[in-house]
Amino acid sequence: MLNSIAYITASSYLAAGLTIGLGAIGAALGEGYAAGLANESISYKPKMSGELLKNMLVGQAIAESAAIFALVVAILLLFAQPSSGSPIVAWSAIGAGLAMGLAAIGSGIGAGSPAGKACLAIVHQPSEKSRIMTTMLVGSAVCQTPAIFGMVISFLLMFMDFSSAPLYPAGAALLGAGLATGLAAIGSGLGSGLPAGAACLGIARQPKSGDKTMTTMLVGSAVCQTPAIFGIVISFLLIFMDFSSVPPYPGWAALLGAGLATGLAAIGSGVGNGFTAMEAVSGTARNPECNSETNRVMLIGMSVGQSTAIYGFLVSLLLVFTKMEPSTSLTSCLRLLGAGISSGFGGIGPGIGLGIVAASAVRWVARRPSSTVALIRTMLVGMAVTESTAIYALIVALLLLFVL
Amino acid sequence: MDEFTHIPQLTLHLFGFNLVFNTETIMMTWVVMGILIVFGFLATRKISFIPNPFQVVGELFVTAFYDLTSDALDEEMAKKYFPIICSLFMFLLLCNYLGIIPKLSEPTKDLNTPLSLGILGFVIAHYSGIKAKGFKKYAKEYFEPIFFMAPLNIIGELAKVVSISFRLYGNVIGGSIIILVVSHLIYSVALPPFMVVFFGIFVGGIQAFVFTMLTLVYISLQVK
Amino acid sequence: MDIAGPDFIKGLSFLGAGLAMGFGAIGPGIGEGFAAGKACEAIGRKPEEAGLLTRTMLVGQAVSESTGIYSLVVALLLLFVV
Numbered sequence: 001m002l003n004s005i006a007y008i009t010a011s012s013y014l015a016a017g018l019t020i021g022l023g024a025i026g027a028a029l030g031e032g033y034a035a036g037l038a039n040e041s042i043s044y045k046p047k048m049s050g051e052l053l054k055n056m057l058v059g060q061a062i063a064e065s066a067a068i069f070a071l072v073v074a075i076l077l078l079f080a081q082p083s084s085g086s087p088i089v090a091w092s093a094i095g096a097g098l099a100m101g102l103a104a105i106g107s108g109i110g111a112g113s114p115a116g117k118a119c120l121a122i123v124h125q126p127s128e129k130s131r132i133m134t135t136m137l138v139g140s141a142v143c144q145t146p147a148i149f150g151m152v153i154s155f156l157l158m159f160m161d162f163s164s165a166p167l168y169p170a171g172a173a174l175l176g177a178g179l180a181t182g183l184a185a186i187g188s189g190l191g192s193g194l195p196a197g198a199a200c201l202g203i204a205r206q207p208k209s210g211d212k213t214m215t216t217m218l219v220g221s222a223v224c225q226t227p228a229i230f231g232i233v234i235s236f237l238l239i240f241m242d243f244s245s246v247p248p249y250p251g252w253a254a255l256l257g258a259g260l261a262t263g264l265a266a267i268g269s270g271v272g273n274g275f276t277a278m279e280a281v282s283g284t285a286r287n288p289e290c291n292s293e294t295n296r297v298m299l300i301g302m303s304v305g306q307s308t309a310i311y312g313f314l315v316s317l318l319l320v321f322t323k324m325e326p327s328t329s330l331t332s333c334l335r336l337l338g339a340g341i342s343s344g345f346g347g348i349g350p351g352i353g354l355g356i357v358a359a360s361a362v363r364w365v366a367r368r369p370s371s372t373v374a375l376i377r378t379m380l381v382g383m384a385v386t387e388s389t390a391i392y393a394l395i396v397a398l399l400l401l402f403v404l
Numbered sequence: 405m406d407e408f409t410h411i412p413q414l415t416l417h418l419f420g421f422n423l424v425f426n427t428e429t430i431m432m433t434w435v436v437m438g439i440l441i442v443f444g445f446l447a448t449r450k451i452s453f454i455p456n457p458f459q460v461v462g463e464l465f466v467t468a469f470y471d472l473t474s475d476a477l478d479e480e481m482a483k484k485y486f487p488i489i490c491s492l493f494m495f496l497l498l499c500n501y502l503g504i505i506p507k508l509s510e511p512t513k514d515l516n517t518p519l520s521l522g523i524l525g526f527v528i529a530h531y532s533g534i535k536a537k538g539f540k541k542y543a544k545e546y547f548e549p550i551f552f553m554a555p556l557n558i559i560g561e562l563a564k565v566v567s568i569s570f571r572l573y574g575n576v577i578g579g580s581i582i583i584l585v586v587s588h589l590i591y592s593v594a595l596p597p598f599m600v601v602f603f604g605i606f607v608g609g610i611q612a613f614v615f616t617m618l619t620l621v622y623i624s625l626q627v628k
Numbered sequence: 629m630d631i632a633g634p635d636f637i638k639g640l641s642f643l644g645a646g647l648a649m650g651f652g653a654i655g656p657g658i659g660e661g662f663a664a665g666k667a668c669e670a671i672g673r674k675p676e677e678a679g680l681l682t683r684t685m686l687v688g689q690a691v692s693e694s695t696g697i698y699s700l701v702v703a704l705l706l707l708f709v710v
Contacts, residue, residue, distance in 0.1 A: 006633035010640035013706055017644025020702045021651030024695040031695075032659020035688020036666030039681055043670030046677045053684060060691045061610050065571065067695040068578035074648075074702050075581050078710060108655070108695075134472065138621055141614045145567040151574060152566060210475075218625060222560060229559055303553070585701060 004087040011090035015097030016077040019154075022101030023070025023108075026189070030063040030112015037116030041123040048126060052119050055133055059115020062140040066107040066147040066189075073100040073154045086163045091171035095178025096157035099235075102182030103150025106189025106270070110196075111140040117197035121204035128207050132200050135214060139196020142221045146185030146192070146228040153181040153235050160239070169251035170243045176259025177238040180316075183263030184231025184270070184309075187351070188224055191274020195220045198278040202285025209288035216284045216295060220277025223302050227266035227273070227309045234262040234316050247326030253333040254324065257340020258316040261397070265312025265347025272305045272355020279359040283366025290369040297365045297376060301358025304383050308347035308354065308390045315343040315397045322401065339400040346393020353386040411514050429514040436498045436511065440491075465490060472617070476624040485623060488528065492521065493616040500576065500608030504600060510608075512576045515569075518615075522569035525619035526561075533626030542626075568618050575611045579603030645706035652699025659692045 038056035042049045077097060082089060118136035122129045157174055199217035203210050238255055246255070280298035284291050319340060324332075361379035365372050416423045447462035455463065469490040474482040499517070503510035511517045534542050546557045583603060587596045667685035671678050 003633060006636050010637045013637065013641035013710060014644040014647070016702060017641075017646070017648035017706060018651075020699050021648040024652040024699045025655035028655030028657075028659040028692045028695045030659070031688070031692040032656070032662045035659070035663035035685065035692060038688060039663065039667045039670045039684050042681060042684055043673045043677065046674065046680060049680055049684065053687065056684075056688060057691065058610060060688070061607055062614070064691070064694065065575050065578070065607075065611075067698060068582070069574045071698045071702070072574060072578045072581055075585060078702070078705060112659075131475070134475075134617065137610075137614055138617055141568075141571065141618055144571055145563065148567045148570045148574070149563070151570060214621075215625070215628075218621065225560060225563065226556055229556060229563060232563075233559070582698070585705070589701065589704065 004085065004090075005083070007087045007090040008081055008085060008093065012077045012081045012093045015093045016074040018094070019070050019077065019097040019101040020074040022098075023067055023074075023104035026105035026108025026110075027063050027067035027112070028108070030109045030115070030193075031060045032112075033109075034059050034063070034112045034115035034119070038119040041119040044123045045126075048123065051126075051129060052122060055119055055122060055129075055136070056115060058133065059118060059136055059140060060112065062137065062144065063108055063111040063115065065144060066104040066111065069147055069151045070100050070104040073097070073151065073158075076158060080158075086167065088162050088165055088167050088171050088174070092157045092160075092162055092174040092178075095174045095176075096154040097178070098175070099157065099178035099182040100147075100150045100154040102179075103147045103185035103189070106186035107144050107147035108189070110143040110189040110191070110193025110274075113193045114139045114143070114196035114200055118200040121200040124201075125204035125207065128203060128210075131207070131210060132203055135199050135203055135217070136196065138214075139199055139217060139221065140193070142218070142225075143189060143192040143196060145225055146189040149228055149232050150181055150185050153178065153232065153239075156239060165243050166248060168248035169246050169255050172252035173238045173241070173243070173255035173259075176256040177235040178259070179256075180234040180238065180259040180263040181228070181231045183260075184266035185228045187267035187270025188226075188228035188273075189270070191224045191270040191272070191277070191355075192221045194274040194278035195224070195281045198281040199285075202282055206285050206288070209285050212288045212291045213281055213285045216291065216298070217277070217281050219295065220273075220280055220298060220302075223299065224270060224273040224277055226306055227269040230309050230313045231262055231266050234258060234313065234320075237317075237320055241320065247324060249326055249328045250324050250332045250336055251326075253337040254319045254322075254340075257337045258319040259340075260337075261312045261319065261340040261344040262309070262316045263312075264341075264344030265351065266309045268348035268351020269306050269309035269355075270351075272351045272353070272358070273302045275352075275355040275359040276301045276305060276362055279363040280366070283363055287366050287369075290366060293369050293372050294362060294366045297372065297379075298358075298362050300376065301355075301362060301379065301383075304380070305351065305354040305358050307387060308351040311390055311394045312343050312347045315339060315394065315401075318398075318401060335400045335404055339397040342393050342400065343397040346390055346396075350387050350390035354383050357382045357386060426514055426516065428509060429511050429517065432502060432509060432511045433499075433517070435508065436495065436502060439498060440494060465494060469493060469616075473620060476620050477627065481627060485532075485620075489616055489620050492525075492619065493612060496521070496572070496612035496615055497609060500612055501604065503576070503580070503608070504604040510576060512572060513580065515573050518569040518572040519565075521615070522565045525568070525622060526565045529619075529623045529626045530561075532623060536627050564618075564622060568615055572611050572615050575607055579607055641706045641710060645703040648699050648706065649703040652696055652703075656692050656696035660689045663688050663692065 114136045121132050195217045199213050202213045283294050361375050411426045412428050414425045414427045447458040473486040499512045502508050546554045583599050670681050
């Protein structure tokens with residue numbers, strides 16, 4: 001019916017459209033947000049409009065680079081397809097497109113928000129403008145990291161030679177690899193932008209605490225990248241695994257479900273960690289002396305907040321490594337896919353909720369360090385209850401995997 | 405249309421090994437090095453109170469980066485690390501701007517250049533960290549806050565190298581791709597000069613600055 | 629449905645062009661709207677600076693539009709060139 005060249009070319013074109021379509025969303029949102037806040041800050045001090053415009057343009061250029069990465073991948077998909085190969089290249093092309101397109105959404109929004117908040121910060125404290133601009137640049141640049149993970153996975157999926165792998169399950173595995181990094185990078189990208197904006201506002205509020213604020217921002221942003229790192233680890237596993245040990249028929253559902261589980265669950269954790277880091281940075285700027293306590297509670301909160309991403313990671317590992325018997329019944333395929341979806345979507349809400357709890361706890365540790373112990377206790381109890389729905393999702397996933 | 409990612413290479417077969425040289429990248433890097441050496445010579449030839457133009461530009465770079473470095477590190481360490489930071493910025497800025505000149509191409513268009521500079525920054529940061537803190541304390545930091553986070557912390561450190569190198573490479577390649585595609589679509593009527601200004605000058609300068617600042621920040625995170 | 633090779637390629641490239649421009653229009657729409665809203669708020673706060681604020685709004689919206697233009701370029705390439 002159709003030869004493999006037709007499949008490869010057609011799916012590359014579809015993937016190119018998906019990449020740039022999804023990738024353009026985030027950068028435009030972030031840049032629009034920056035433009036809006038820049039306008040508001042000019043209205044407070046019209047004489048500084050030149051400075052503020054320059055700051056806005058610099059910040060928007062960094063947010064643009066996420067969309068530029070998506071455009072690079074789209075053009076490569078359009079013009080640099082392989083001219084021969086097995087039909088599995090069709091699936092890896094779509095996986096590459098999804099990885100880059102989804103990853104650029106989060107990084108675009110995440111890099112635009114510090115730009116806007118930096119303009120507000122400059123208006124509040126014009127004497128610190130060079131320092132605020134430097135903080136904004138560093139924070140936005142760290143926020144681009146998830147988009148770069150997406151680009152690396154896209155290049156791997158596009159340029160590696162997969163012709164020796166069987167079409168099922170390797171095709172679904174490569175699609176799952178793209179989804180894992182792409183989805184996981186949305187949350188981390190969004191989350192990393194929040195502490196950067198808070199650092200700019202914090203330095204404007206209290207310039208003397210600049211070092212501590214910047215250190216807390218960097219530590220917070222780095223820990224916030226961890227859910228994206230879970231995603232990229234699962235992607236590497238799915239790309240480089242030995243496909244001969246997995247039977248084709250339930251295998252495709254298992255590997256696709258593995259990609260979805262980590263990818264979706266990491267969205268919630270990324271955003272939640274971002275809220276926590278943002279409150280920690282504002283708290284440090286307000287009260288630099290209790291920096292060590294704020295940092296400690298922030299790290300505890302962020303680690304517990306990543307637990308939903310860890311549940312998704314666990315389900316992904318189980319889906320990849322459990323031995324299954326080959327069977328072509330629809331039940332056996334769909335139950336594995338259902339396990340991945342349950343654990344994946346079930347991690348989004350609790351992840352954000354855990355982040356909100358930890359953020360409030362960190363906020364009040366900074367303002368009232370004497371009540372740290374009581375705050376940590378209440379935070380952990382509250383987080384345990386919030387996590388309950390994620391645990392229900394994990395239980396359902398495990399039931400689907402092992403019992404039914 | 406994918407000739408923009410293709411780099412001319414020269415392969416020598418010596419003693420059973422294949423040595424591959426990317427000739428265009430090497431020659432363009434020599435051009436950048438030559439320009440920087442000539443500039444350095446002209447700027448410091450006769451340091452007088454009434455400076456000549458090259459000395460003014462040199463002083464501009466030096467004071468700006470000395471302030472940035474001493475902001476991030478303390479005084480005597482700033483004096484030690486400031487030359488590498490300032491020269492990294494000047495090298496990268498000139499590399500990115502070399503692409504604007506018609507017949508020349510920028511050395512950062514080849515993935516080897518940003519990746520090797522990223523690895524250089526990584527090695528400097530970790531070597532300084534081990535020397536300043538001692539190996540035990542340095543290794544203990546990987547096990548915070550909970551001890552099974554160690555492999556994730558290690559992957560995070562490697563991810564920093566990947567991210568700064570690929571950010572610079574992606575922005576430079578992306579600029580040249582966009583200029584090529586849009587010029588092809590509108591038969592090079594009016595838009596390309598504006599895009600060359602935006603991508604070449606604006607984005608090239610910002611990305612060189614971001615690379616340098618992130619290297620400085622990673623060094624200061626390890627040393628403190 | 630009898631699907632031939634070149635027909636399939638054309639069909640999926642049109643679908644890709646639709647996805648590219650469809651998703652690509654979300655971001656600039658929301659972002660530029662937010663910028664315009666904040667500009668109105670700013671003018672309400674200081675009506676005598678209306679010219680400067682409108683100019684700044686247009687510059688910011690132009691940068692936000694550029695990602696929409698990338699989507700348009702890829703969609704046009706998919707429709708007419710490949």
